[in-house]
Amino acid sequence: MPFTIHGLPVSQGIAIGHVHLVSHAMLEVNHYHVASKYLPEEMDRLDEAVATVQGELIGLKAAATAGQSHSEVGAFVDLQLMMLSDPMLVDAARELIEARRCNAEWALVQQMEHVVEQFEQIEDPYLRERKADVVQVVERLVKVLLGHPGHLPPKRRDGLGTIVVAHDLSPADTIGFRDHNIGGFVTDVGGPTSHTAIVARSLRIPAVVGLHHIRQLVEEDELLIIDGTRGVVIVGPDEHIVEEYRLRRTELEVERSKLNRLKDTRATTLDGENVNLLANIEGPKDLNQVKAVNADGVGLYRTEFLFIGRDALPDEEEQYEAYRAVLKSMPGKPVTIRTFDVGADKALNGVGARFEPNPALGLRAIRYSLAEPQMFKTQLRALLRASAHGQLQIMIPMLAHAHEIDQTLTLIEKAKVELRAERVKFDERLAVGGMIEVPAAALALGMFIRRLSFLSIGTNDLIQYTLAIDRSDEAVVHLYDPLHPAVLKLISGTIQAGARFGLPVSVCGEMAGDPVYTLLLLGMGLRNFSMHPGNILEIKQQVLRADVGELAPRVQRILKMDEQSKIREAVLRLAG
Ligand code: PEP
Ligand code: MG
Numbered sequence: 001m002p003f004t005i006h007g008l009p010v011s012q013g014i015a016i017g018h019v020h021l022v023s024h025a026m027l028e029v030n031h032y033h034v035a036s037k038y039l040p041e042e043m044d045r046l047d048e049a050v051a052t053v054q055g056e057l058i059g060l061k062a063a064a065t066a067g068q069s070h071s072e073v074g075a076f077v078d079l080q081l082m083m084l085s086d087p088m089l090v091d092a093a094r095e096l097i098e099a100r101r102c103n104a105e106w107a108l109v110q111q112m113e114h115v116v117e118q119f120e121q122i123e124d125p126y127l128r129e130r131k132a133d134v135v136q137v138v139e140r141l142v143k144v145l146l147g148h149p150g151h152l153p154p155k156r157r158d159g160l161g162t163i164v165v166a167h168d169l170s171p172a173d174t175i176g177f178r179d180h181n182i183g184g185f186v187t188d189v190g191g192p193t194s195h196t197a198i199v200a201r202s203l204r205i206p207a208v209v210g211l212h213h214i215r216q217l218v219e220e221d222e223l224l225i226i227d228g229t230r231g232v233v234i235v236g237p238d239e240h241i242v243e244e245y246r247l248r249r250t251e252l253e254v255e256r257s258k259l260n261r262l263k264d265t266r267a268t269t270l271d272g273e274n275v276n277l278l279a280n281i282e283g284p285k286d287l288n289q290v291k292a293v294n295a296d297g298v299g300l301y302r303t304e305f306l307f308i309g310r311d312a313l314p315d316e317e318e319q320y321e322a323y324r325a326v327l328k329s330m331p332g333k334p335v336t337i338r339t340f341d342v343g344a345d346k347a348l349n350g351v352g353a354r355f356e357p358n359p360a361l362g363l364r365a366i367r368y369s370l371a372e373p374q375m376f377k378t379q380l381r382a383l384l385r386a387s388a389h390g391q392l393q394i395m396i397p398m399l400a401h402a403h404e405i406d407q408t409l410t411l412i413e414k415a416k417v418e419l420r421a422e423r424v425k426f427d428e429r430l431a432v433g434g435m436i437e438v439p440a441a442a443l444a445l446g447m448f449i450r451r452l453s454f455l456s457i458g459t460n461d462l463i464q465y466t467l468a469i470d471r472s473d474e475a476v477v478h479l480y481d482p483l484h485p486a487v488l489k490l491i492s493g494t495i496q497a498g499a500r501f502g503l504p505v506s507v508c509g510e511m512a513g514d515p516v517y518t519l520l521l522l523g524m525g526l527r528n529f530s531m532h533p534g535n536i537l538e539i540k541q542q543v544l545r546a547d548v549g550e551l552a553p554r555v556q557r558i559l560k561m562d563e564q565s566k567i568r569e570a571v572l573r574l575a576g
Contacts, residue, residue, distance in 0.1 A: 002236045005211055007186065008477060009231035010197035012534075013206035014249040015184030016242060017161035019222045021215060022169070029105035029142060034097070042097050046104040049144040050090055056140065056311060057081050079130065083137045088115055105145050112138040163224045167215055171195040171346055175282070175309055177205060184226040186214050186233055191480060193460040193510050194472035195345050199305075201532050202282055204289075208233050210474035259537040263294050267540045269522065270547040277540055278334075278530040280508060284325040289533040297333035299530025300395070300456065300508040301326060303379070304340040308348060313375065319382035327390030334391045336433070336456070336530075339379055339408075341365040341397040345472050360470055365398030370407055380415040387427035394430065395456060400438045402447040408432070409451070437461035437509075442490035445497045452503070456530070457494055459509025463487050482511050483571060485562045492524040492559055499525055506530050518542035519574040523555025 034042045061077040083089055089111055096107035112134055119131035161183020168189045174196050177185070182205060190196055190209030200207040206228030218224065218235055225234040225245050229252070234241060267275040278299030279290040283306060290298065306314050306322055314322075327335050342348055343364030356362040369376040383394055396408055409432065419426055436442050437458030448455065459482060460471060466487050469476040481487070491507070498505030506528030511517045513531025518539055521529070529539060551574065558570045 002234055002238055002241060005214060005217065005233045005235065007208040007211035007214075007231050007233060008190070008192055008474065009228055010190070010192045010194075010209050011200035011205055011207040012229045013184075013204065013252065014228070014245050015161060015163060015206040015226045016237075016245060016249075017163040017183040017224060019165050019218045019220055019224050020162045021218070021220050022164050022166040029109055029146075030103065031106045032103050033101045034103055036101065039098060039101065042104055043094060045145060046090070046094060046097065046108070046141075049104070049141045050084060052144045053137070053140045054081065054084060057084070060312065076133070079133050080137050080140075083134055089134070089137070105142050108138050108141055108145075160223075163226060165214055165218055165224075169196050171199045171305070171308065174199040174203070174205075175305060177203065184228065186211055186224075186226060188212055188214055189472075189474050191470075191472050191474055191477040193463075193480070196472070198280075198460075198510070198532075199282065201534065202280075202286060204534060210477060212474075259541065262537050262540050262544070263292075265540065265544070267296075267543045269543055270545070271549045273522075273527065273548050275522070275543045276506075276528045277536045277543070278336075278506065278508075278528065279533040279536065280513075280530055281326070281533070284322055284329075286533065287326065287329045291329070293533050293536040295333075295533055295536055297391075298326060298330060298335040298337075299506055299528065301335065301337040302341065303338060304342045304346050307340050307342055308346050313348075316378045316382045316385075319379055320385050323383055323386035323392070324389050327386055327392055330390060332391070334393060336393045336395050336454075337383060337386075338395040338397050338435070339366070339369055339376070339383075343368045360464065366396050366404050366408065367398070370404065373411060376408075377411050377415055380412050381419065384412070384415055384419055384426040384430065385424055387430050388425040392427065392430060393454065394432045395454075396432070396434045397458070398437055398461065399434045399448065400440045402451065405432075405434060405448070405451045433504075435461075435508075436490075436494050437465070439466045439490060442494050445494060449497060449501050449503055454504040454506070455494060455498055456506045456508045457491055459487075459491065459507055459511040462490060462509065466490060481564060482517060483564060483567045485559075485564070485567065488520075488559060488567070491521075492555075495525045504528060513539060515539060515542050516571070519546055519551055520555060520558070520571050522546050522548050523551035523574070524559075525552070 057077050057080055093104070093107040093111045096102050096110060097104060102110065115134050116131045119128055119134065122128045161181050163183055164177070164185040166185065166187050168187055169185065184206040185200065186207065187209045188211055197207065197209060206226050208226050208228055208231050211233060214233065222236055225237050225241065227245070237245070267277050269275065276296040278297045279295040280300040280302070281287070281290060281298055282302050306319060323337055341364065343362060344359040363371055383392065386392060394412070396405065399405060412432065416426065431453035433454035433456060434448055434452045435456050435458045436448070439462065441448060442462065463480060463482055464471040467479060467481070467484060469479045471480065495505050505526065507521060507526055508530035512521070512529040513535035515538055519542065522543065531539060554574060558567055561567050561570065
């Protein structure tokens with residue numbers, strides 16, 4: 001019997017395909033007993049994995065010593081190498097294989113849990129945190145044992161895609177789907193503005209999250225339909241239901257193609273105000289989509305996707321090539337490249353990763369960059385070099401303090417001095433702007449306005465930090481409200497301050513690409529919207545129907561309201 005489950009719609013479209021269950025964590029491994037005659041082989045598997053990981057770590061250390069990587073890497077690698085040869089870990093796992101006939105992965109994870117427990121008893125907080133390194137070493141070993149990354153299923157013959165069903169997926173996992181035939185994904189946890197959801201939208205993979213126990217309700221290979229627009233998942237649909245959804249999928253495609261006629265129309269309101277509709281991208285692979293909708297430029301290039309989901313960091317040359325490719329394909333149009341926003345849910349692999357009690361409030365974005373000045377300067381050099389090839393602007397994420405800007409500007413100056421000495425060309429007048437995504441920044445704009453050339457409001461984080469809710473936690477997703485009066489005050493205050501001081505302001509969070517908020521933002525005075533390229537034509541349609549002269553006073557009245565339900569009603573009426 002087919003049945004339906006409801007979750008949060010995070011990436012539009014309909015996918016029909018077969019379930020592929022993915023373990024929610026690398027360490028949720030299979031448990032099985034190995035037949036006695038295969039025990040020597042199981043030991044060899046473990047020994048080979050240890051040798052591979054040793055090789056990986058030695059390689060990382062060599063890169064760090066050569067100055068290509070960040071400074072603390074050497075120390076972390078040494079620590080992890082030491083753990084690899086500690087009898088408490090690998091030797092003890094070997095004993096478990098022999099005595100209890102556990103498979104290698106299971107033996108390692110059991111032993112890891114035992115060691116972590118011992119670390120937890122340690123008084124010294126630094127040593128106690130080293131349990132994170134034990135976990136990482138075991139993660140590396142398990143990854144090798146599972147033959148990572150080749151465990152996604154091959155393309156199916158019946159023309160249907162694969163639907164990944166997981167407890168949770170990281171943005172790096174999702175990026176990995178790009179090269180596989182993944183039709184859609186569903187997860188137990190997650191929220192609509194989590195980075196995993198943003199990546200899904202950028203890859204145009206329909207997705208529903210926050211389904212709680214979906215992994216227990218479906219079986220490997222079972223037929224599944226995802227309606228990423230309505231947040232519905234149908235398990236085991238019959239032929240009629242499949243046909244109905246095929247039809248709906250075609251209708252959606254027709255609607256989309258109708259919007260295509262707006263591609264070359266300038267986004268101008270009824271009363272003649274020009275609006276810039278820019279694209280958010282994760283890398284050069286997204287450029288085709290940007291061109292398909294003729295975006296006015298790139299308003300946010302999230303460069304961290306070049307850094308996550310891999311073991312070695314990209315060097316200056318690799319970064320330069322990626323940034324240059326984007327600039328080259330956008331001649332005469334502005335390209336805003338954000339310095340890497342790693343940390344929180346976009347953690348780097350292995351070494352350098354730290355145990356953090358509260359990652360969203362920890363060493364993330366500009367804080368991480370300034371803590372790793374060598375790695376940061378490498379990116380700044382690559383950006384400066386790329387600036388010779390187009391209209392590049394640098395954007396700094398998650399600013400809260402003026403000294404974060406001052407330190408960044410000093411590093412940029414250092415990179416410029418080096419490049420001048422090397423006779424390398426770059427744009428001497430390159431603009432540097434910053435993101436307003438922490439309430440403290442939105443409330444103390446003067447120090448940002450004095451130092452920067454433009455501002456961009458990251459509503460995803462601004463909402464997260466204003467309302468104190470984790471944007472990737474589905475348990476609090478109902479509290480994530482862009483129309484909370486406090487959020488609206490911070491957004492409109494930033495737009496107004498920009499106008500007063502002649503500083504361009506854009507919105508590059510998910511709000512900019514959601515048609516529900518277009519008229520509200522236009523009425524606040526916003527003229528630069530940056531969003532996933534797939535949303536640009538729909539937002540253009542809204543802009544073409546808007547009269548900002550008429551909207552502005554109505555929006556001013558909304559900004560005086562302090563009841564969320566009244567605000568919501570009034571915002572919906574703006575379109576009427
Ligand atoms: C934001 O916070 O709104 C934003 C655009 O940045 P990110 O989603 O990458 O955190
Ligand atoms: Mg952000």
